[in-house]
Amino acid sequence: MMENLVIWPLAVHFFFSLILMFGWKNIRFQKNVTIIGNSVSLAVAIYLFIHIYQNGTQTLAAGGWEAPFGIVFVSDLFAATLVLLTAISGFAVSIFTVVSVMNARLRFGFFSVYHFLLLGLNGAFLTGDIFNLYVWFEIIIISSFVLISIGGEKNQLEGAVKYFALNFMASMIFLTGLGLLYGLTGTLNMADLSVKIANVESRSLVDICAVLFFVGFGIKSAVFPLYFWLPASYHTPPSAVSAIFGGLLTKVGVYALIRVFTLIFIEDLFLQTLILAIAFFTIISGAFGALINNNLRKIFSYLIICHIGFIIGGLGVYTELALAGALFYLVHDITVKTNLYLISGLIYRLKGNTNIKQLGNIYRDYPKLSVIIALILFSLVGVPPLSGFWPKVSLFQAAFANANYWYIGALIFGSLITLIIAAKIWSEVFWKNKDSEIPTRRFIQFDKLKNLQKAQFVVPIIVLAVISLYIGFGAQHVQELVSEIAHDLKNNRSYIDAVLNQEQ
């Protein structure tokens, strides 16, 4: 069935990006338009999600060229969920950006590029063509490179170069794998690939392809051997930018991994072992990195790596329950990580610092705010009724059932370290009795802002906190959703049928 609705999340972002380009010089106009744009895209994403939830997978063949020949956009429940999460994070971050980022940075078309970044993210989630996925990845890299280097401070450029070099290399490896895969099968449509790859005779070549894809997407999602670009670059741009990067950019890599390794390269013991081993090391190295750092944003960067390991491990166990756990963790992680970076931005504005040794007294000065932040930290750790707890239940169960004890050990270790870090942050930043000196020349202090501006700082954090709470307390709804997605991923027949066998 043909549905133009599938493309609306892309069209909306493109449209608003265009409008913003015409108002290049007028920052006030840009700020208003970007908030309107993100509200519209949130509305579209909610509508798309409800529509997909009720009517099942929808596809759109661009230009009317049918699959497997043309480019198709496929919105199954998995993609629609991620589009919805992108829209929520994008909305929250856009409000935060408007007030927190200096005008000197916003002058260079910041918001226009921001919309392009969201366009690329949505495109990567919705496309059903693997070469098209590569194109969306390029759009994401280019726009994120602009966002990360806008402002041009020295350490920012250093981070940007590392970020760009590694991600560009990942794209090249991905492209190599893509070329090989096209040579083997003669098709680029993911559903068609899934059918045709089973008939390829030389399995070793298929394995090489799979490893190339794993390395390419792995670098993008910051897994074990090549994760160092992430902590080297994510703490350099403004917090609002880090928030969208930390919340969504690495998750696109994870999305691509899950999509490719459930649809195209399946039922391969070698790969599963490889993925599990990588997940193990990712969790361990992320946890240690988080433990030894003192800069809030660096800690969060390493926590991202650690928790990416949880998700990848769920993919490695590869049972329906494990996939459901991994997806649940993905949903939880996007909201929480976006929020953590926003919080680090807020703390920077409150106290003028992000080094936890030099911070303190936030609980004394801002008790209500601290309670909200405490909730987020508890969600991150996974204290029972909150959101981080439920996915771990599924992951533990699935890992026990498959006897992946190394992975269980890593999970426990990762969770424990996360707990220690949350406690450390709480005691150092919120409870410790230390007044930090606030450098006043760089920005207006939080207390001296107007009420509306204060609200713009706090509201995005509250919005995301409420969503985290919903994920925790309404876990049944999310669990039902992710179980359904996991079922579809495991039995990929429905995806293939939706793309290839449409009745006209």
Added chain:
Amino acid sequence: MQTTILKAASNFLLPVLLLFSIFILLRGHYLPGGGFIGGLIASSAFVLDAFANGLVYTKSMLRFHPGFLMPLGLTFSFLAAISPFFVGKPLMHALWMKGHIPVIGKLGTPLIFDIGVYLVVIGAALTIIFTISESR
């Protein structure tokens, strides 16, 4: 480098190259050509002019900042891409006008899309080249 020969030649070459770029743009649907290569030819015409007469002269001749062409071109392409929505066809479906117009041929959304590409390429190429040669 300001030579009389290059100056005289570029005065004639600029309109010829622009005309040629439009020819390439219109030819593009079934034959080699199209918006991208047409845009490159057009921007090379302006670059040649800047070589001969100096950057300041070329910029004053253009009257507006070439960067403005980028959003304009993107708008053209965007409209061409989403126009099939309004008649219930999928994205980027080609809608053609009935009948034949002399010289241009058939009119349709692919042509508008290509014009958009043409403008974006001119805008991007000229912005890059002008910025680089200014910052020397």
